[in-house]
Amino acid sequence: MRNFTSLALTIACSFLMFSFNSTGNNTKLNKTLELENVFKLKDKFVLGKIDATSINSFFKKYPKLSKYQKDVEELYKKKDYSMLWYDDKSVSEFGSLLYHKVNLLSEQGIKAEMPYMDLVDDVFNENVSNKLPQIDTELLLSNMYVFYASNVYSGVDPQTLKKIGWFLPTKTISYDRILDSLMGDPNRLNKDEDLLFSQYYKLQDVLKRYRNIEKKGLWKKIQIDEANFKELKPLDSGKVIQQIRERLFVVGDLKEDSKSQYYDQEMMDAVLKYKKRYGLKLNYAFTKEQIDQMNEPISSRIRTIMLNMERCRWIPAKLEKANEYVMVNIPSFRLVYVKNGKYDLVSDVFVGTRMTETVIFSGNIDRIVFSPYWYVPASIIKNELKLKMAEDKNYLADHNMEWNGGNVRQKPGPQNSLGLVKFMFPNPNDIYLHDTPAKSLFDFEKRIFSHGCINVKEAKQLALEILKDNPDWPVDKINDAMSGEKETTCMLKNKIPIYIGYFTAWVNDDGEIGFYPDVYDRDKSLDKLLYSDSVAQK
Numbered sequence: 001m002r003n004f005t006s007l008a009l010t011i012a013c014s015f016l017m018f019s020f021n022s023t024g025n026n027t028k029l030n031k032t033l034e035l036e037n038v039f040k041l042k043d044k045f046v047l048g049k050i051d052a053t054s055i056n057s058f059f060k061k062y063p064k065l066s067k068y069q070k071d072v073e074e075l076y077k078k079k080d081y082s083m084l085w086y087d088d089k090s091v092s093e094f095g096s097l098l099y100h101k102v103n104l105l106s107e108q109g110i111k112a113e114m115p116y117m118d119l120v121d122d123v124f125n126e127n128v129s130n131k132l133p134q135i136d137t138e139l140l141l142s143n144m145y146v147f148y149a150s151n152v153y154s155g156v157d158p159q160t161l162k163k164i165g166w167f168l169p170t171k172t173i174s175y176d177r178i179l180d181s182l183m184g185d186p187n188r189l190n191k192d193e194d195l196l197f198s199q200y201y202k203l204q205d206v207l208k209r210y211r212n213i214e215k216k217g218l219w220k221k222i223q224i225d226e227a228n229f230k231e232l233k234p235l236d237s238g239k240v241i242q243q244i245r246e247r248l249f250v251v252g253d254l255k256e257d258s259k260s261q262y263y264d265q266e267m268m269d270a271v272l273k274y275k276k277r278y279g280l281k282l283n284y285a286f287t288k289e290q291i292d293q294m295n296e297p298i299s300s301r302i303r304t305i306m307l308n309m310e311r312c313r314w315i316p317a318k319l320e321k322a323n324e325y326v327m328v329n330i331p332s333f334r335l336v337y338v339k340n341g342k343y344d345l346v347s348d349v350f351v352g353t354r355m356t357e358t359v360i361f362s363g364n365i366d367r368i369v370f371s372p373y374w375y376v377p378a379s380i381i382k383n384e385l386k387l388k389m390a391e392d393k394n395y396l397a398d399h400n401m402e403w404n405g406g407n408v409r410q411k412p413g414p415q416n417s418l419g420l421v422k423f424m425f426p427n428p429n430d431i432y433l434h435d436t437p438a439k440s441l442f443d444f445e446k447r448i449f450s451h452g453c454i455n456v457k458e459a460k461q462l463a464l465e466i467l468k469d470n471p472d473w474p475v476d477k478i479n480d481a482m483s484g485e486k487e488t489t490c491m492l493k494n495k496i497p498i499y500i501g502y503f504t505a506w507v508n509d510d511g512e513i514g515f516y517p518d519v520y521d522r523d524k525s526l527d528k529l530l531y532s533d534s535v536a537q538k
Contacts, residue, residue, distance in 0.1 A: 050081050050138065058139040064115035068146045071175055075142060078176035085141040086134070091123065094183050095141050099124055101189050102148050109207055109306035111531060114147045116140065149178055153195050155313030156529065164525060167361035168499055171316040193317055200312035202507035207305045210298060218250045219298035222291055232286040236263045244286065247294055248274060252512070277514040279332050280445055304515060307526050308505040319499065326365065326433075326462075326498040328454055330358055331516035332506065333447045335433070335456055337465055344465045347458035350436075350447035357520050358452050360502050363425030364495035365433075368463055370481035370488045371412035372422045376401070377430070380451065381408055413484040420482040421459050425498055433498075435459035448519055454500070466496065 055076065059069045076082075085095040099120065105112065114120070122128040123137050132140070158170045178195065182188050191201055213219055222243040232241065242261040249257035253270040260267075268284050275282055278293070319325070320338075328335045330351050337345040352358040376385060385408060388395045396402060401410045410416050419435020429452065436455040441447060449455075456462060460482065467473040473490060481488040504523050507513045518524065 050076060050083055050135065052081075054135055055139065058136065061136075062116055062140075062143075065143045068143045068150075071146045071150075072139065072142050075146070075175050075179070083138050084145075084179070085138055091137070091141070094186055096124065097186050097189060098141075098145060098148060098182075102144055105148075105151065107208065108152050108204065109309040110151050112147075112151050114144060120144055145179065146175060149173065149175055153178065153313065155310050160529070161314060164522075164529065165360060166311075166314065166502075167359065168314070168501060169316055169319065169362055170314050195317060197312040197315045197317050198320060199503075199507065200309055202511065203305050203309045203312065203505065203513075205511065206505075206507055206513045207302065207309070210302050210305065213250060214298045214302065220246065221295050222247065224288070224291060226288070229288050229291075231288075232263060234263050234265075234268055234284050237261050240291075241267070244291070244294070245270075253277075273512075277512055279334075279514065279516050281443075301515065303527065303531075304505050304523065305513075307523050307530070308503050310526065310530060311501075311503060315501075319497070322497055324494070324496055326496060328433075328498070328500045329506065329516075330360070330500065330502050331504045331519055332514060333516075335454070335462075337462055339465070345458060345462055347456050347462065348442050348447070349457065350441055350444075350449045350455045351519075352450050352452040353448050354520065356450070356452045358450070358454060358500060359429045359431060360500055361427065361429065361431075362497065362499045363427045365423050365425045365466075365498050366492055366495045367424050368466065368490045368492065369422045369424060370463075370478070370490070371420055371484045372416065372418050372434070372487055373412060374410040374416055374418045375404075376408040376410065377451065378407075412487055416484070419455075419459060420484055421463050423456075423459075423462070423498075431500075433459070433462075446517060446519065466492070 052073070055069070055073055059066055075084075085091055087093070102114065102117075102120075119132060119136075120140055123132065123140070131137070154171070154173050156164075161167075161170060173195075181192070181194075188195070193201070220243070222240060224240050232244075238261055241263050242259060245254065245260065245267055246257055248254040248267070248270040251274075253273040254266070258266070271284055271286060272282055275290075280290070322338075324339045326335065326337050328349060328351075333349050333351065335345075335347045335349050336343050337347075385395075392398070396408065399410065400413055400415060401408055410418075412420075414420065415437050417436070419437055422432055422434035424432050431453050433454045433456050436459075438449075438455070439457070441449050441455075442457045460478075463478060463482075464475065467478065467490070470493070481490075502520070502522055504516050504518050505513060506516070
């Protein structure tokens, strides 16, 4: 093609010289110059170049794509204005692969639709004879790429995330670098853990499974006599037990469905597995509330999975690749301490009430304080303590509290509200992890009791795990420091990242999904943001 173009330019230039020397006719000269310009433009196009003027003209012609203009312009600028989607005269194989993935966006838990998708469909329809101009096709495909990458790899923009109270680190993506990586290895269109948090792909697998259950009509409502229903226990029998058994088989808690109406050992094991996935108390009783939970439409479960896939898009994939970190998931009321890729500790927690919600953010644990003082926040003094002190003049002394420079603090001891250890990570919300004397609160399933801090059931064990490789802090020294007699601080040599997140669905390494209560109604808010009628396109 380049040889043909060079030949064409040579002919055009020869013709120009001949016309000028033979006649000197200005009209012929102008026509010849026009012809030369045509060949120059053709040469520019054939060589795979595009210009800013063409891009501007395109977005005037297709105004519904204007939101992508800045990113498309930047993409071509980074690519030296080369055309991206053609091999000679036809759309590249990668362009076809990307088009295929856009048509399967529902598998990514995405409902967005790209404007002018009907025109893109025509590009790949061999039966359409009246094709778009090549430059329109080129820029439509670039817009399709930005549409796809922004939806799949980025999700909701950082400004919106702050508005909805998500202050975990967000990722910035480079469309040209992502395109290079995808073109270099198209398999990354299917899975790329450098771009997406690994939990995303686990949720995607479960999404496929649950949609298959829905398609086959296997999610059957469990019928009960509500007026006469009694809590189900082992050795009970009846039709409802058979229905529960079928559901446990459908979702994978039972390997086989015996169709038995008898609450036997096999079903007992499956019930425990189910309750563990839902963060429920681990016993064999099955209540009406739990049957109501089972009867939630599968469409609601699918939507929950999709919402949590969206949350995974916001998280930089590199976070989970850290050698050491702590993660708290508010809806599951659980903390994990990860070291060298393994869960060193899993602990129950309780978090803030609806009035004092625990903030979704991240920090770095820089010190552990043993036998801490609790400096009572001014809001608690104003709203709670002053009233109690007015009713009982000995209230502070009876609760091991004292005035300290105009503030109130609770002295170290086993009944200190922070327990015997706290983990500090500087932040403007004054939130930290700590022990608690109120161990009975961990018996509740829905644990929203605190003023915003995170109370850790296994707080001492967390300190032991963090310091187990620190020769300056042997177990005996930690035990002495936690005697409750004197506040002692241990500054960590290496700060430990901590992430406080909000996931109402989470898949473990065995592929088992857990569903957790939307304690702060954040699923409802995100659902409205993503799927309301006003958000038909992204």
